Amino acid sequence: MKQKFAQFMYGRYGMDELSKFLSYFSLLLLLISMLFGNAASVKSVVVLIAFALLIFSYFRIFSKNYEKRRAENAKYLNFKRPIADKLRLRREMWAQRKNFKFFKCPSCKAVLRVPKGKGKVRIVCKKCGTAFEKKT
Numbered sequence: 001m002k003q004k005f006a007q008f009m010y011g012r013y014g015m016d017e018l019s020k021f022l023s024y025f026s027l028l029l030l031l032i033s034m035l036f037g038n039a040a041s042v043k044s045v046v047v048l049i050a051f052a053l054l055i056f057s058y059f060r061i062f063s064k065n066y067e068k069r070r071a072e073n074a075k076y077l078n079f080k081r082p083i084a085d086k087l088r089l090r091r092e093m094w095a096q097r098k099n100f101k102f103f104k105c106p107s108c109k110a111v112l113r114v115p116k117g118k119g120k121v122r123i124v125c126k127k128c129g130t131a132f133e134k135k136t
């Protein structure tokens, strides 16, 4: 059985980040669809989208067109990176909120970290050199 599966998967693209995302997202949609118990039409649309995504993810996994699948995955990763970076920054800010205050540089929008409880301080942006005063 295991060998048969390995034989079947031979030369096929397999799982990647995009397919992983598509399968998780479609499961999430299926869970969400359960919330629309009374709105049958909304529910069926959500279920349909979920299955379409699931089928697309399996189509990608079993695909033999490596080049196209890799390009899709690269596009997905490029799209995801800034969002993931922002989420990571939010998590770090939250974890350090007791000891640090965070400010956005008024000119380049970089996030700057300043120790808390130092009174009014002059902050110089590490990225662009803009200086501004803030209370910490």
Ligand SMILES: [Zn+2]
Pocket (backbone or CB within 6 Å): 105, 106, 107, 108, 109, 110, 125, 126, 127, 128, 129, 130
């Ligand atoms: Zn700046």
